[in-house]
Amino acid sequence: MIIKPEIQGVVARSAHPIGCEASVQKQIDYVKSAKPIKNGPKRVLILGSSSGFGLAARIALTFGGSQADTIGVSFERGPSEKGVGSAGWYNNIFFKQKAEREGSKAINIVGDAFSDKVREQVIEAIETHFDGEVDLIIYSLATGVRPKPYGDGMWRSSIKTIGESATGATIVLENDSWQQTTVEPASKEEIESTIKVMGGEDWESWIDTLINSDSIAPSCKTIAFSYIGPECTHPIYHEGTLGRAKVDLHQTSHALNLKLANYGGGAYATVCKALVTKASVFIPAFTPYILALYKVMKAQGTHETCIEQMQRLFSDKLYNPQGVPVDGERLLRIDEYELASDVQEQVSTLMGQMNEENFKSVGDYAGYKQEFLQLNGFDIEGVDYNQEFDFEELVSLKP
Ligand code: NAI
Numbered sequence: 001m002i003i004k005p006e007i008q009g010v011v012a013r014s015a016h017p018i019g020c021e022a023s024v025q026k027q028i029d030y031v032k033s034a035k036p037i038k039n040g041p042k043r044v045l046i047l048g049s050s051s052g053f054g055l056a057a058r059i060a061l062t063f064g065g066s067q068a069d070t071i072g073v074s075f076e077r078g079p080s081e082k083g084v085g086s087a088g089w090y091n092n093i094f095f096k097q098k099a100e101r102e103g104s105k106a107i108n109i110v111g112d113a114f115s116d117k118v119r120e121q122v123i124e125a126i127e128t129h130f131d132g133e134v135d136l137i138i139y140s141l142a143t144g145v146r147p148k149p150y151g152d153g154m155w156r157s158s159i160k161t162i163g164e165s166a167t168g169a170t171i172v173l174e175n176d177s178w179q180q181t182t183v184e185p186a187s188k189e190e191i192e193s194t195i196k197v198m199g200g201e202d203w204e205s206w207i208d209t210l211i212n213s214d215s216i217a218p219s220c221k222t223i224a225f226s227y228i229g230p231e232c233t234h235p236i237y238h239e240g241t242l243g244r245a246k247v248d249l250h251q252t253s254h255a256l257n258l259k260l261a262n263y264g265g266g267a268y269a270t271v272c273k274a275l276v277t278k279a280s281v282f283i284p285a286f287t288p289y290i291l292a293l294y295k296v297m298k299a300q301g302t303h304e305t306c307i308e309q310m311q312r313l314f315s316d317k318l319y320n321p322q323g324v325p326v327d328g329e330r331l332l333r334i335d336e337y338e339l340a341s342d343v344q345e346q347v348s349t350l351m352g353q354m355n356e357e358n359f360k361s362v363g364d365y366a367g368y369k370q371e372f373l374q375l376n377g378f379d380i381e382g383v384d385y386n387q388e389f390d391f392e393e394l395v396s397l398k399p
Pocket of ligand 1: 047048049051052053054073074076077088111112113114140141142143225226227271272273274275276277278279280324
């Protein structure tokens with residue numbers, strides 16, 4: 001069989017295993033050549049470790065100077081009669097192979113991070129492989145649903161505005177088309193459900209679980225990722241349902257910081273740059289901003305993807321011997337290049353010019369689409385996409 005990209009709307013329905021391996025390798029090569037992480041953690045738990053920021057953090061901490069051992073939790077699909085499986089499935093497999101080859105432990109737990117079963121598996125893995133303690137917990141789940149306790153249904157997130165509706169364009173990757181979109185205001189229940197899914201409650205409950213099982217090492221830190229963005233994106237993000245959930249996450253970071261202070265550690269909500277990931281392509285009316293941002297930051301030489309962001313976070317900020325630099329709201333910022341005033345001035349000029357006809361030339365659509373394809377193992381230099389796969393061989397690969 002030959003594996004081709006299949007996109008439905010903004011969702012990838014196929015993934016290329018060799019391309020995923022090449023993409024993991026490319027990230028490893030980057031961190032090996034970048035400024036190394038000094039005084040970094042040795043035993044790291046990553047919730048949401050198979051793609052985006054979580055995978056990049058795992059690669060940075062293993063290969064970028066800290067030589068960490070990692071336990072990664074993710075929710076991914078392997079090959080079956082329904083298809084070849086998800087990119088994250090293969091990222092897990094190839095990350096583990098490469099980490100073990102260099103002497104690092106890499107334990108993959110594939111299952112629902114909201115479930116008790118996965119919590120038990122994680123605690124057992126910490127006991128078995130980490131001498132019972134973790135030095136860093138990274139909370140990087142991105143999902144649209146969270147099960148309610150006692151099998152009582154699901155909370156579902158809604159990416160909506162609060163108060164007024166907002167209009168903008170959504171670009172459908174499947175057919176490269178620009179669609180004018182109106183995002184309607186959320187109901188009170190939709191706001192509350194989004195906070196349940198993407199806010200801080202589950203992060204806090206993970207840290208409580210680890211405190212209760214005596215799994216927190218001295219100086220243990222925890223981080224979770226957030227986004228704020230410039231004013232032009234606020235109606236759909238920062239002042240919308242997702243932003244409300246992120247504010248909840250920021251507040252949780254303060255509560256967790258107090259809890260971890262007992263161990264000499266700390267908790268930080270880390271504000272990242274806008275990037276193409278499996279999760280972010282879902283945000284309606286957001287793509288024109290990313291297209292303009294990519295164009296400006298690439299021209300300026302300040303564009304970063306997840307891997308550059310994570311290596312810089314650990315080498316310059318979280319393990320800075322002078323202390324963790326935070327802003328007035330105690331947020332750890334790695335979005336400073338995105339929010340620089342000269343970048344934002346140029347971005348708003350481009351956004352003012354961008355329309356249905358010219359978005360591919362005014363914005364960096366080629367770069368956006370390429371990054372999306374690469375997340376799924378396609379369009380990566382040096383990979384032979386005409387290579388035949390033996391399905392049984394794919395099935396035999398285990399995370
Ligand atoms: P992603 O979709 O690339 O990764 C999400 C990870 O969560 C995957 O490893 C997936 O397997 C895992 N996951 C999802 N549901 C799960 C479940 N029930 N159990 C176990 N694992 C599960 O997403 P991305 O973009 O890396 O997002 C991570 C965090 O970063 C999110 O909080 C997001 O809001 C935040 N962020 C993203 C930005 C962006 O532009 N992409 C910007 C700033 C923050």
